Amino acid sequence: MKFLCLPGAYGSAKNFQVQLGPLAEELERRGLCTFTYSQGTHEVDPPQGWEDYFGARPLYRFLDTRQGDTFETLRRLRHVPHSMPAEDTMRMFQKAGEGEDWHQRVWREALDAVFKTLDEDPEIDGIIGYSEGAMVGASLIVEEAERAKKSGCQRRIKFAMFISGAPPLKFEGKDRIVAQLFDEAGIVIDIPTFHIFGCDDAFLSSAVALFNVCEPSKATMYDHGLGHIVPRDAENVGVLGEILQEIMPKVEEGNRRAASEQQQRKESGLSGMDKSEFATPALLRTTS
Structure with a gap:
């Protein structure tokens, strides 16, 4: 498997x-993987x-933010109690974009550039x-599925x-982009997903809201116990390697099975959507 890696804001x-x-x-x-x-x-x-936080x-x-920061309000999430439901938290801060086409x-x-x-x-x-980068990647997955339905x-x-x-995110009306939330949109990502976040993350609500719109039978989560970071310490990296050693071969096998079934449908003259039967049991592992 080859991954396209998308950094966060103010990254490279x-x-x-x-x-x-x-x-x-x-x-x-x-x-x-590679x-x-x-x-x-x-x-x-x-x-x-x-100035010195984000690296060289x-x-x-x-996102082109020269006309203002579309997602400036997300930074205010750090002041919201984690006890508030993730969807309610996101709704509080998604008014950005209203009335500005x-x-x-x-x-x-932004999406077209990643598709390219x-x-x-x-x-x-x-x-x-x-x-x-995760928000962009999640949105690309949703749009790719929609394009596949329309074009085959x-x-x-x-x-x-x-x-x-x-x-x-999705387009709404003529001038808005809004988050797709579980209590409004339901499950919107149907492929296997692995969610890495920390219980001390100031933006934990947004990570949970993403997890909630992913197919639960194919979604796995891991709490590294830290903040809004990419875990790099030996303990977390080792545990993540063990988890992915279990998950990724199942993903690959599910993909091969789905491709084989699709080919059989073509050969038999039947039509249908390409749906993998693969399901990853959700699990939650934390480090102390």
């Missing part, structure tokens, strides 16, 4: 390769007071997204790892 392909390095090396050592790194197309300056410049975002254009451009990266490398069949083309992304993620 180079910096994300360093952040993900210990886990990527562990997975490569186990022979599970990686390719991308980044947003919009060069940005880090927020005031955080240049830094990028997937440029937000939809910004989001369309996907089209340029036919070996990619998985996504690893961190923070903003084969879906590329078979597995996704989301690190401190956020729910996928």
